[in-house]
Amino acid sequence: MKSIRTVQDLYDALGGELELEWNGDCADxxxxxxxxxxxxxSPAGPLNLIRPNQIQIIGPPEQQHLLSGEPENYQRCxxxxxxxxxxxxxxxxxxxxxxxxKQRAQASKTALISTTRPDHLVxxxxxxxxxxxxxxxxxxxxxxxxxxxxxxxLSGDPAIGKSELALALISRGHRLVADDATELxxxxxxxxxxxxxxxxxxxxxxRGLGLINIRAMFGNSAIKPDMRLHLIIDLVHFDDxxxxxxxxxxxxxxxxxxxxxxxxxxxxxxxAGRNLAILVxxxxxxxxxxxxxxxxxxxxxxxxxxxxxxxxxxxx
Numbered sequence: 001m002k003s004i005r006t007v008q009d010l011y012d013a014l015g016g017e018l019e020l021e022w023n024g025d026c027a028d029x030x031x032x033x034x035x036x037x038x039x040x041x042s043p044a045g046p047l048n049l050i051r052p053n054q055i056q057i058i059g060p061p062e063q064q065h066l067l068s069g070e071p072e073n074y075q076r077c078x079x080x081x082x083x084x085x086x087x088x089x090x091x092x093x094x095x096x097x098x099x100x101x102k103q104r105a106q107a108s109k110t111a112l113i114s115t116t117r118p119d120h121l122v123x124x125x126x127x128x129x130x131x132x133x134x135x136x137x138x139x140x141x142x143x144x145x146x147x148x149x150x151x152x153x154l155s156g157d158p159a160i161g162k163s164e165l166a167l168a169l170i171s172r173g174h175r176l177v178a179d180d181a182t183e184l185x186x187x188x189x190x191x192x193x194x195x196x197x198x199x200x201x202x203x204x205x206x207r208g209l210g211l212i213n214i215r216a217m218f219g220n221s222a223i224k225p226d227m228r229l230h231l232i233i234d235l236v237h238f239d240d241x242x243x244x245x246x247x248x249x250x251x252x253x254x255x256x257x258x259x260x261x262x263x264x265x266x267x268x269x270x271x272a273g274r275n276l277a278i279l280v281x282x283x284x285x286x287x288x289x290x291x292x293x294x295x296x297x298x299x300x301x302x303x304x305x306x307x308x309x310x311x312x313x314x315x316x
Contacts, residue, residue, distance in 0.1 A: 003134060003188050004031065004129065004130065004188055005030060005031070006027060006028050006029060006030055006031060007022075007026055007027050007028070007029045007031060007087055007088050007111045007113075008027040008028065009031075010031060010055070010088070011027075011113070013129065014125065014126070014129065017125065018115050018117050018121075018122055018125060019115050019116060019117055020090070020113050020114075020115050021113065021114045021115065022111065022112070022113045022114075023112075025106075025111055025112070026087075026088070026109050026110060026111040027111070029087040029088065029109065029110070029111055030054075030087065031043050031044075031054045031055055031087040031088065043055055043087075043130055043189050044057065044123065044126035044127060044130060045057060045123065045127070046059070046061075046062060046119070046123060047062035047065075047066075047081075049077065049080045049081055052081070052084040052086060053086065054086055054087045054088075055086065055087060055088050055089075055090060055126065056081070056086050056088070056089050056090070057090050057092060057119055057122055057123050057126075058089055058090065058091050058092070058095065058097075058119075059091075059092045059093055059095070059118070059119025059120075059122075060092075060093055060095065060119070061119075062119075063091075063095050066078075067098075074100070075100070078100060078101060078104050079104075081104075082104045082105065082107070082108040082110060085108050085109070085110065086110055087110070087111065088110060088111035088112070088113055089101075089105065089110060089111070089112055089113065090113045090114070090115065090122060091112070091113070091114040091115070092114075092115055092116075092117060092118060092119040092122050093116065093117075093118055093119060094114075094115075094116045095114065096114060097112055097114075129188065130187060130188050130189040131187050131188075131189070131193075132187060132188055133185045133186070133187060133193075134185075134186050134187065134188055135185075136185060136186045136259050137183060137184065137185040137186075138183075138184045138185075138258060138259055139181055139182070139183055139184075139197075140153070140155070140181075140182050140184060140258070141155070141158075141180065141181065141182075142154055142155040142156075142162065142180075142182055142232075143162045143163060143165070143166045143176075143178065143179050143180065143182070143204075144176075144177040144178040144182040144194045144196070144227065144229075145166055145169055145170075145174055145175065145176060145177060146174060146175040146176075146177060146224045146227050147169060147174045147280060147281060147284045148174070148281065148284045148285065148288075150230040150231060150284050150287070150288070151177070151193075151194060151227035151228045151229045151230045151231070152230065152231050152232075152233055152280065152284060153182060153194065153229055153231070153232045153233070154166060154233055154235065154280070155232055155233070155234045155235070156234055156235030156236060156270075157235075157236075157237070159207070160235045160236075160237070160270055161235065161270065161276070162235060163179055163180070163204055163205055163206050163207075164206060164207075165235070165276045165277060165280065166179065166204060167204060167206055167212070168276070168277035169277050169280060169281075170204075170214060170218055170222050171218075172277055172281075175221070175222055175223060175224040176204060176214050176222060176223055176224065177194055177195065177196055177223075177224045177225070177226065177227050178194065178195065178196030178197070178200065178201075179196075179200065179203060179204045179205060180200065180205060181196075181197055181200060182194050182195075182196065183195050183196070183197055184229065184258060184259065185259075186259040186260075186261065190261060191228055191229075191261070192228065192229040192258055192259060192261050192263065193226055193227065193228055193229065194226065194227055194228075194229050195225065195226040195227075196225075201223075202214055202215040202216070202223060229258070229263055230263075230264075230287070231263070231264050231265070231266065231283070231284060231287045232256055232263055232264070232265040232266070233265075233266050233268050233280055233283055234265055234266070234267045234268065235268055235270050235276070236267050236268070236269060236270065237269075237270055238269040238270075238271070246269070249297040249300065249301070250297050251266065251286075251297075252266065252267035252268075253265070253266055253267075253290075254267070264287060264290075266283050266286075266287070268280070268283065
């Protein structure tokens with residue numbers, strides 16, 4: 001199955017099925033690589049001015065929202081929409097773009113596509129198409145969890161405590177995807193998804209307790225069949241020397257490449273007395289803030305500098 005990398009590829013793949021009408025403009029616009037946007041599981045979705053999709057779907061609710069209120073509000077929305085230069089706008093339910101929208105689309109080189117098919121059908125078809133595997137898979141050692149709605153791979157040396165940590169997280173309401181062996185695959189939207197090999201589904205091995213059937217013990221809600229990978233948390237043994245060189249403001253963050261996609265990674269020191277379940281939850285929350293552009297370290301440094309500027313004598 002051919003990957004969808006441009007507007008032309010999208011039209012070739014789904015034009016007939018979705019009855020798309022398009023004049024061929026901006027055919028080379030890329031719409032595949034959204035790996036920089038860690039919050040978007042697919043390049044396509046309903047109109048979103050805050051976290052813009054590369055393919056913005058405009059159905060009756062979105063059109064009504066855009067056109068409601070004063071004309072100035074519509075112009076502001078259009079400006080915000082095209083500032084992000086989406087690859088394409090798809091108008092559903094027989095809707096057509098306004099003259100102002102056409103002008104801005106032409107200026108920003110955005111493809112305008114329309115269809116008589118309903119918005120929910122177009123969205124579901126696009127998301128399904130972009131979620132399909134490209135055939136590239138990778139089996140990695142680690143426990144894959146859904147934590148606070150994010151896919152988290154717990155990696156680290158054997159016997160470091162990954163399964164015990166997973167059990168603690170499950171007890172706190174999070175969900176297991178895979179234990180020990182996680183099958184990763186890349187989708188057409190350049191995202192990495194993870195699932196459990198069938199023979200291992202539902203089971204978690206805990207040293208001293210043996211195999212545990214998580215579904216039987218905690219119920220169906222404790223299991224997630226697959227999940228997008230957002231973050232890797234690498235559990236590591238840090239000796240005193242390594243701990244001394246650890247950045248106490250920034251922590252230990254890096255990128256790890258899996259199937260040609262860069263995945264954020266946080267290294268978490270393992271030591272007696274540390275509540276790793278709480279630390280993993282905190283690492284996920286920190287990751288979510290960082291995706292939104294917030295850095296506690298940067299905030300602290302700025303606050304400290306402002307305080308020094310108010311008290312010049314402190315800088316001497």
